[in-house]
Every structure is written in C-alpha cells, then in structure tokens.
Amino acid sequence: MSRTAQASSEDHLPLSNTVLTILLALADGEKHGYSIMQTVEAMTGSQMGPGTLYGAIKRLLKAGLIEETDDRPDPALDDQRRRYYQLTGFGRRVLDAEVHRLEALIQLAHRKQIPGASGS
Amino acid sequence: MSRILIGLYTLLLHCYPPAHRREYGGWMKQLFADQLRTAQRQKAVPSLLLRTIWDALKSIPAEHIAALLNRGSIGVEWMKPVAWKHVLFALLPGLFMVASAYFPSSNDPWIVVPMVGLSLVVIAVSPIAHRRLTEWALPTLGLLTATVPLLIWQAISWRGGGLPPTWWRVVNTGVALLMFAVPALLLLGLIVQRQLTGHNLRRTWRVFAAILVASLVFAVAEVLIIDGSPWPATPMVGPLSMALSAPFVMLGLPLARRHGMRAGLYVVSGVSLLTVALIDPDYGLWETIWGNALPALMMAGYVVIAPLLMMRAAQKDGKVRGMLLPVGVVLLLGAIIPAVIRDYGPITVVYRLAWVVQPCLALLLAITLYDELHGEADAQAAPVADVPIADKVVSSNQPGEEHAFTPFTDIITQTPVS
Numbered sequence A: 001m002s003r004t005a006q007a008s009s010e011d012h013l014p015l016s017n018t019v020l021t022i023l024l025a026l027a028d029g030e031k032h033g034y035s036i037m038q039t040v041e042a043m044t045g046s047q048m049g050p051g052t053l054y055g056a057i058k059r060l061l062k063a064g065l066i067e068e069t070d071d072r073p074d075p076a077l078d079d080q081r082r083r084y085y086q087l088t089g090f091g092r093r094v095l096d097a098e099v100h101r102l103e104a105l106i107q108l109a110h111r112k113q114i115p116g117a118s119g120s
Numbered sequence B: 001m002s003r004i005l006i007g008l009y010t011l012l013l014h015c016y017p018p019a020h021r022r023e024y025g026g027w028m029k030q031l032f033a034d035q036l037r038t039a040q041r042q043k044a045v046p047s048l049l050l051r052t053i054w055d056a057l058k059s060i061p062a063e064h065i066a067a068l069l070n071r072g073s074i075g076v077e078w079m080k081p082v083a084w085k086h087v088l089f090a091l092l093p094g095l096f097m098v099a100s101a102y103f104p105s106s107n108d109p110w111i112v113v114p115m116v117g118l119s120l121v122v123i124a125v126s127p128i129a130h131r132r133l134t135e136w137a138l139p140t141l142g143l144l145t146a147t148v149p150l151l152i153w154q155a156i157s158w159r160g161g162g163l164p165p166t167w168w169r170v171v172n173t174g175v176a177l178l179m180f181a182v183p184a185l186l187l188l189g190l191i192v193q194r195q196l197t198g199h200n201l202r203r204t205w206r207v208f209a210a211i212l213v214a215s216l217v218f219a220v221a222e223v224l225i226i227d228g229s230p231w232p233a234t235p236m237v238g239p240l241s242m243a244l245s246a247p248f249v250m251l252g253l254p255l256a257r258r259h260g261m262r263a264g265l266y267v268v269s270g271v272s273l274l275t276v277a278l279i280d281p282d283y284g285l286w287e288t289i290w291g292n293a294l295p296a297l298m299m300a301g302y303v304v305i306a307p308l309l310m311m312r313a314a315q316k317d318g319k320v321r322g323m324l325l326p327v328g329v330v331l332l333l334g335a336i337i338p339a340v341i342r343d344y345g346p347i348t349v350v351y352r353l354a355w356v357v358q359p360c361l362a363l364l365l366a367i368t369l370y371d372e373l374h375g376e377a378d379a380q381a382a383p384v385a386d387v388p389i390a391d392k393v394v395s396s397n398q399p400g401e402e403h404a405f406t407p408f409t410d411i412i413t414q415t416p417v418s
Helices: A016-025 A031-046 A048-062 A089-111 B002-016 B018-041 B045-069 B084-102 B110-128 B135-155 B165-197 B202-227 B237-259 B264-280 B291-311 B316-341 B346-354 B357-374
Strands: A066-069 A084-087
Touching: A016 A031, A016 A048, A016 A066, A031 A048, A031 B002, A031 B018, A048 A066, A048 B018, A048 B045, A084 A089, A084 B264, A089 B316, B002 B018, B002 B291, B084 B110, B110 B291, B135 B291, B165 B202, B202 B357, B264 B357, B291 B346
Parallel strands: none
Antiparallel strands: A066 A084
C-alpha cells in the first residue's frame, strides 16, 4: 500500500482552491477534463486552464483522491477519446474533512460576529 | 485559424517537463481545442488566448518545480516565514549592492570591501547567535559565494586604456581560470572519488558532460560571435561559466547533507544562480537615458526582491516561486532591454539568454549529485502529510527564537479545527 493510501484524510488539509473545486466538481459523478472545467466555471465563475487542471489532476491521482474510470455517466454522452475521472472513497473523505474544516471556520466567524459570515 | 492556434498550443506544451507532457499533453491539447471551439462560438477567442497564456505562465514553472522537488502533495504546505528583523538584517549586503549602482564604478575596492564585509557579518552572526546556520543566512552565503570571485575578476580587469597587451591577457586569463577552476577541479575530484568508492553516479556524469558541452558552445559562441577574434579581451566565458558552477555545488553539498534535505542545496544553489548574471551587472545600460536606475532595479531583483520573497514566504511553493520568478523576469529583461536600447543583434540576445542555461545546469548538477550520493531518502523524509492535523498548530517559537534551517518541512501555522 502506498504512503498516500495510508495517510488519513486530515493529512491533506487544507486543500488549495483548485483542488477543492475539482473535488467538488467530481462529487456528483465521474467527469472528463472539459466537463470538470465547465463545472468549475459554473461553480466559481472563473475558468481553469489546461495546465492548472491537469497539474492538479496529476497530483490528485498520485495522492489517491481520484481515479480514472471506464464507467460513463450516460452511454449516449460517452466519448471514447476522453479520459474520465471519479472520486475515490478516500477522496470523498478528504473532501468531507475539508468541508467540515471550512464549516468550523465559518462557525468561528459567526461566533466572533464577523458581518460577512452571516451573509449580510 | 483553429489549426494554427492548436498547433501553437502543441508547441507550448513542449515547455512542460517531458514526463508531464507525455502523460497529459494529449489531454491538455484536447481540452484547449474544446475551449477554443466554445470561444469561437462566443466570439471570445482573444480572452481565451490571454487566459491560456496566463495559465501556462503559472503552470509551467509549477510543474518543473514539482518535478524537481518530487512534490506530490495536494494541500497547502505551510512554513515559517523568517522574522522581519532577520530578513532586513540579511538583506543589508544586497541593499548596499543595489545602492552601489549609483556610484561611478561599482568595481572599486571601497565599494566591494564593505559589501563583502557586510556579508561576512551577516553570515557570522547566524552561528554565533543561534549555534547553527539559519535559513536567513543562506541567501547572503549564496550572494557572497557567487559575487566575490566575480568582483575579484572585475577588479583585475585591464585599466590601462585601449586593448590590453597579449601578456596581460594570458596572465589575466590564467588568474581567473585558477580562481574558478580550483573549486571545479575539487568538485571533479569529489565526484571521481565517490564513483570509485562504490557510488553509481551515472546521472551526475551526464549532467557534468552537459555542462562541459554547454561551456564549449558558449566559448565558441563568444569567440566567433561576441568578440570576433580568436583571443578575446576578457577570459573566455565558457570555461569560466563551467567552473563557476563548482563553488555552488561544493557549498551546497555539505549544507544539504547536514540538514538532510535537498532544499538546503536548492536554496544555496538557487540564490547563487541569481548572482551569476551579475557578471554583467549593468546590462549595457550605463550612460543611457535610463541612467543608473534601471540597472539598480534589475540588480535588486536578484539580491533583494528574490531573497525577500523567499524568506517571507509562508508556503513551500511560495518560497520556490519567490526565488525563481524575480530571477526569470530580470534575466529576460536583462536580455531584451539592452537589445532594444543598445540595438544589440538577435544573436547577442540569444547568447545572453543562454547564460540562464549555465546556472540551471549547476543547480541540476548539485541536485543530481546529492540524489545519487544520498538516495531519495532525504527528499521523502518527514513530508508535511506525515504530521497529524492536531500537531499542525503553530509550533510556538518564542519571540526572538530562531529555529534551524528546515525550509521544506517546517509547519508553523495551521488553524486547528475544533
């Protein structure tokens, strides 16, 4: 078993923005690179370039947070030329841990009555 | 039009590390083609091109750095920035050097001696006050290592007016070669000795051969292109540039071994890299409409801004970027601006850019030699991910307490999650 597989989910925190948005994009199912990029754009309003995207994908694969998959969300949408990626169980745990960490920070901000934290 | 742009992007992909390009180049190209198709429908091709260029500028150095440091982490890797008082103290020699650009001649001993003296004070304070060589002393150490031989070499330059006589050229070249070649020969001896004592240094020899070839090419280029004569007025740059790499490696090896990480080597070699270009510190810009301001500004990029960003970085990537980006910008400007102002030919510009190759090869030699002597163990030792999250809280260094040089493994600030 690799060292990354042995690592606990908290070991990877905090995630960079790029990694967090990619994991969020993959949270609702497997996607190929362009689809990840479109989802990230829809979520954040900014586009991710090929260099940034595939650099992050390489590190996520190496860390065992995502994996390539042969499954396709919809056979009609399948494109054999594309490589699809999905979250691993470990990747989902890391994402959960990061979300909880961010939630804890938001709660802390609420407790400190920071105006932006209440959404006003 | 699409085919041309995709072809250009394919060319751009060659700037990425080969392994990354082989694995992901095809997918990146396809993604760019998809983006281009969408942008054409939306009539937004120019903004896509700008975004793509910016993406490449960010990701190409990042991938090279990742390959160099064998980096695999996906999280933000926090480090302790050096305290401001130490940063400012460590920057004194560099600031003096920049200020000296306004003196009539930056080669005069009354400028060189204080600069070297300041550097020695900075380096000496570190082990005296902290009983070890701290991180903030390393940029100065690199600065001194790279600068002193160059300043000596400049100090013994011909001042008699007109072309120097042949006997002087021979003596000057001999002195300069001796000054630079002795450490080079020591390094060569070290490599041979380690090879004979059971180490397999195959990659080191390859890099060494590459340095020799590059040096030979520079030497021939200088003779044929720059000087136009078979016996240049100054010592030949090629052999010198090869020899120049030796002190950096010699200095970096024991430091890296002592601190058990290639990062130490990287810092010293990298900062030394910055000052190699100081061999031509004025960039041919003296007595131009730019006065001394532009050379001083560019010098500041090497000896002030890069060390400042590096020492104050709070993240591992920030440390590396802080060191390399100002250098890249200044090297590029150092080649282009004089070309515009002084109307240099394109070959000279290319030759100046080739200077970048030499320190990069020196850096590569240092890392390769260290890797092959000590294996990958140090590079993989104590990665950030091995530290439990609960321990990632600030290690609470007391005010005024300086910690040992551990630039790539220090974890200092991490908000605990309750």
